Amino acid sequence: MLVLTRKKGQSIIVLDNIEISVLEIEGDTIKLGISAPKEVSIMRKELLSSVKESNQESAGQPINAQILSDDFKKLKKKY
């Protein structure tokens, strides 16, 4: 892992056209500004982690179709 020290207002460049700047520092919170081409996907890591976790929990559930659809008939839709 590359470790760099930056101050408020400074930035780093990734792949020539992605700029990540430190906008604000307050306590242990840092506000970052990211300028990147719109095809570059950017998201908070915990979002991707939560989707991964949810997928892993949802995959390979025992599928007993009859139970699924029988139970379904007993339930009403939420909306």
Place this chain on the structure above:
Amino acid sequence: MEMKVQTSSFGELEVQEESVYFFSKGIPGFEHARYYVSLEVNGHEPFTYLQSTEKPDLVFIMIDPFEFFPHYEFNLTNTIMNDLKVEQEKEIIVRAIVNTRNGISEATANLIGPIILNSERRVGMQVILALGDYTTKHRLFTPDVKG
């Protein structure tokens, strides 16, 4: 061309090769599995399945999210539309993965990561909605269930 697909839940299936969806990035958590078929089974409505053609035990239960959550909405960026080779909107099929781990009455749908399929070009991906208030767990049914 027909091909045989081994599945843990449905036994051996014969599917049309051209009906297989290609997920170029896999699905988060299962990046190694990139080919899926979408299965509808009589009597299993409203559930459908996304079955890996490579891993017999890899299957997701899905619903049509708009059927359960009529106000569900999101924007697909041009980049995603390009990745999915979408030419017309009617090619797009939207599904949500359902988690029935705690029983069906507690079933939840992942609305922050919809599965988007292009029914024409047979490509798919799980899109993660970075904006909006959706989560990975929206209950399908009201808690006050009557038998």
